[in-house]
Amino acid sequence: MTAPMASLLDDDRPDEGVLWRWVWASVRPVLGYVFVATGLILLLTAYLGVSREVLVAKQLPYLVSGGLFGLAAVTLGSRLLLIEDLRRDSGRLDRLEKAVVELHAALLTRPDAPDTGASVPGATANGHEKVEYLLALAGSQSFHRQDCPMVAGKSTAETLTASAARSKGLKACRMCQPLVTGV
Ligand SMILES: [Zn+2]
Numbered sequence: 478m479t480a481p482m483a484s485l486l487d488d489d490r491p492d493e494g495v496l497w498r499w500v501w502a503s504v505r506p507v508l509g510y511v512f513v514a515t516g517l518i519l520l521l522t523a524y525l526g527v528s529r530e531v532l533v534a535k536q537l538p539y540l541v542s543g544g545l546f547g548l549a550a551v552t553l554g555s556r557l558l559l560i561e562d563l564r565r566d567s568g569r570l571d572r573l574e575k576a577v578v579e580l581h582a583a584l585l586t587r588p589d590a591p592d593t594g595a596s597v598p599g600a601t602a603n604g605h606e607k608v609e610y611l612l613a614l615a616g617s618q619s620f621h622r623q624d625c626p627m628v629a630g631k632s633t634a635e636t637l638t639a640s641a642a643r644s645k646g647l648k649a650c651r652m653c654q655p656l657v658t659g660v
Contacts, residue, residue, distance in 0.1 A: 506561055512554025519547030578651050585657050610636050611655050613647055625653035 523543025527536045613620040615633040620642040627650060628634045637645075639656065649656045 505557070509554045509556075509558035509561060512550045512557060514554075516547045516550030516552075516554060519543045519550060521547075523547060581652065582654055582657055585654060609639060609655070611639055611642055613637055613642060613645075618648055619650045620647045620655060621650040622653040622655045625650055625655075627652055 520543060523539045526539030526543060530536045530539070610623065611620045612623055612625070612628045612634040614628060614631055615635065620637065620639075621628045621634075642655075
């Protein structure tokens with residue numbers, strides 16, 4: 478722990494953000510519980526204070542400080558816990574999506590998978606077995622195989638070759654992976 482801290486102190490400015498992000502990342506998971514616990518203690522204090530005081534005027538300070546701040550702390554705490562939960566969920570989704578993409582790639586590169594050049598009807602009909610015609614949707618950042626479900630039934634799809642797609646700066650679709658078997 479001493480070495481990273483020393484390097485943090487050496488070049489002061491830019492690494493300050495890294496330090497605080499690290500502090501935040503390590504505090505974040507427990508912060509919600511801390512807020513909820515603090516809020517419950519405040520509420521309990523307020524309840525005990527109110528129940529001891531007979532005069533309404535003397536109950537008010539307990540209600541305001543303990544009651545309001547207690548409620549606010551509990552609300553904030555449970556919201557933080559919820560955010561933390563959602564963050565974990567989205568991490569799980571990312572991993573799941575990655576796994577599906579890898580599985581898809583593995584299936585497509587199987588030796589018995591259909592040859593992409595021959596599997597594209599337009600390409601064989603024109604007698605261009607070597608050239609795979611790809612599709613790109615207008616305004617989209619990626620290009621697809623002709624049989625990709627992402628472009629199925631889309632009338633705005635534009636036919637283009639792989640080199641044309643690359644020169645336009647388009648990225649290969651992650652679902653159909655047009656360049657996996659090489660073009
Ligand atoms: Zn696609």
